[in-house]
Every structure is written in structure tokens, then in C-alpha cells.
Amino acid sequence: MSASVERWLTLEGLDNVRDVGGLPLRSGGSTRPGILLRSASLHYCTPADVDHLIDVIGLKLVLDLRTPREIDRDGPTAVARAGVETVALDFLPDGGRTLPETDDDTDPMVRNYLGYLSDRGENVVAAVRLLAAPDAGPTLVHCAAGKDRTGTLVALVLDAVGVERDAVVADYALSAEQVEALFRRWTTASGEPMPDDISRHLPRAEVMTTVLDHLDAEFGENGAGGAAGWLLANGLDEESLARLRARFTAE
Incomplete structure (x- = not known):
């Protein structure tokens, strides 16, 4: 989707x-910009990058999805x-992952x-709850490369707020354009x-x-998408989900 390219931020x-703003909603309109940024690790941020994030973007919160070992x-x-x-x-x-039961x-x-x-x-829901907080400001979510852990959380949020499924998937896949640059750095x-x-x-x-199809099959109801159903089944309350949707979709 050509509009997605315009969402890239160029920092040192x-x-x-x-920015995940500007994505089409199933109900019409698009997600608001300036609500959520997604990125790779902030480890190489320069002073100019920090100034831009704080003074221009107005960044208030960072959700760091890395492991304690990575952070240390x-x-x-x-x-x-x-x-x-x-x-x-x-x-x-x-202590390692026990993967869910799926086909071989x-x-x-x-x-x-x-x-x-x-x-x-519980941490996935906690991240979404922070994004939905009444006093939430511009937020950046990252892991190491910003494509797997970050990609999963962002896709869950976008699907839950009603972004068109093709646009959710396209935003996830867009990180492929940056993998070579990541490895070079x-x-x-x-x-x-x-x-x-x-x-x-x-x-x-x-x-x-x-x-997302898996979540639809297990948690989706009335064609609304399974991400919202998964969040509600795992501890997110209806009020928080409503606030999340309002933050991303209000004019």
C-alpha cells in the first residue's frame, strides 16, 4: 500500500x-497519527533522535518488549x-517456550x-492496557528488530481497533524493507x-x-475479528477496549 511508505520516520x-496512523478502518476513515510508533531497538538513538522523539513527536511512553538479558x-x-x-x-x-499445540x-x-x-x-494485555489508559500519550513500542514481538503486538492492536485486515498484514510485512539496514547497523x-x-x-x-485467522477461529464473534476477543478473554475490560478504539479512530 503506497500510503504506508509515507509513514516511515527517518532518524539517525x-x-x-x-507511525501506524493513516491505516484504513473497516468502518470507514483511518487510524489517527501520532498515537503509536513502532521501531527497532533504541540502543543506537542519537541525541538528535531523542530530541525529535520528545520535542516533535511528543513521546510520553516507551513499551520495551525485549528480554531482561537484552536490556541488561x-x-x-x-x-x-x-x-x-x-x-x-x-x-x-x-525458561524456554512451550509452544501451543498446532499441526506439525x-x-x-x-x-x-x-x-x-x-x-x-499477561504482558501482551498489560501493553494494550497502557495504550488504552485515559491519560495515555504518544507511545513507541519496540523490541530488538521491531518486526516479530513488536509486529505481533501492533497487529493485535490494529485488528482490535478495526483496521482492515489487509492493512494490518501489510503493516506487519512492511518491516521486510528494513531488515537489511538493521543487519548492516x-x-x-x-x-x-x-x-x-x-x-x-x-x-x-x-x-x-x-x-489472525487462528484468533478469528478461536475468539472472533460476529465478524469483528479475533484480536479483540483474545484480549477480552485474557483480562482486558470492555471499557479499556472502547478507549483504545476511540484513541485510534477519533477525529
């Missing part, structure tokens, strides 16, 4: 960063040091994404060579389509 040390390894982000509230919500289990030929990435929901459902910093083949790291639309 921050990759795979974009890299230390506090420059954005957190600048005073932006940062909440860590790990999507991976401490299920795509491993589908199993991983469903695993976030089964292993750390990482390998330059570490002094390691670029991998010969990064294709297995690219987000694929059919993976998120399958995840």
Missing part, C-alpha cells in the same frame, strides 16, 4: 520506525535517560507468535560480516494472516 540511529546487555536507552517513561514487558518465557506443518514463526500470547499473555557495530542470506529473517504476510 533508529531503524524500522514508523545494552543498558538504559537514551530515551529513558532523557526522562521518557519506559515499561519493560517481556514476551518470551524465562505449522510455520515456525506462526508458532512463535502464538507462543507470545500463550506464554506471556548491527554488523558494523560488532565488526562481523553481513550474513550471506537474510531471507529467513524477513517478515512474510502469510505468517500474520495465519495468526
Whole structure:
């Protein structure tokens, strides 16, 4: 979708960063910009990036989906040091993952994404609850690359607020355009060579389509989409869901 390209933010040390505003809603209209940004790790943010996020975007909250080990390894982000509230919500289990029961030929990435929901459902719901808080401001969500953990949470939110399914999937898959840049930054910093083949790291639309279809089958009612049903079944209250939808869709 051509409009999605316009959502990219160009910053010095921050990759795979974009606004999820401007996406078409099933009920008509589009999501509001400036509500939620998604990105890769903030580890390489420059002072100019921090100033832009705070002074131009008005960033108030960061949802950090990395593991405690990743956070300890890299230390506090420059954005957190600048005073932006940062909440860590790990999507991976401490002692390894027990994947949900699925068919043997299920795509491993589908199993991983469903695993976030089964292993750390409380953290997924906590992230959505923060986005729906009455006093919530502009928020950025990230993990390491901003494509898997971040991609799953953002897809869940977009589906729950009523974004057209094709647009939800397209936003997830859009991160594929940034994977090479991510690897170039990482390998330059570490002094390691670029991998010969990064294709297995690219987000694929059919993976998120399958995840959302699974949620539809298990939690969807009246054609409203299964993400909202999953959230309500896992502890999100109706009032928070209504506020979330209002934040993303009000003019």
C-alpha cells in the first residue's frame, strides 16, 4: 500500500520506525497519527533522535518488549535517560517456550507468535492496557528488530481497533524493507560480516494472516475479528477496549 511508505520516520540511529496512523478502518476513515510508533531497538538513538522523539513527536511512553538479558546487555536507552517513561514487558518465557499445540506443518514463526500470547499473555494485555489508559500519550513500542514481538503486538492492536485486515498484514510485512539496514547497523557495530542470506529473517504476510485467522477461529464473534476477543478473554475490560478504539479512530 503506497500510503504506508509515507509513514516511515527517518532518524539517525533508529531503524524500522514508523507511525501506524493513516491505516484504513473497516468502518470507514483511518487510524489517527501520532498515537503509536513502532521501531527497532533504541540502543543506537542519537541525541538528535531523542530530541525529535520528545520535542516533535511528543513521546510520553516507551513499551520495551525485549528480554531482561537484552536490556541488561545494552543498558538504559537514551530515551529513558532523557526522562521518557519506559515499561519493560517481556514476551518470551524465562525458561524456554512451550509452544501451543498446532499441526506439525505449522510455520515456525506462526508458532512463535502464538507462543507470545500463550506464554506471556499477561504482558501482551498489560501493553494494550497502557495504550488504552485515559491519560495515555504518544507511545513507541519496540523490541530488538521491531518486526516479530513488536509486529505481533501492533497487529493485535490494529485488528482490535478495526483496521482492515489487509492493512494490518501489510503493516506487519512492511518491516521486510528494513531488515537489511538493521543487519548492516548491527554488523558494523560488532565488526562481523553481513550474513550471506537474510531471507529467513524477513517478515512474510502469510505468517500474520495465519495468526489472525487462528484468533478469528478461536475468539472472533460476529465478524469483528479475533484480536479483540483474545484480549477480552485474557483480562482486558470492555471499557479499556472502547478507549483504545476511540484513541485510534477519533477525529
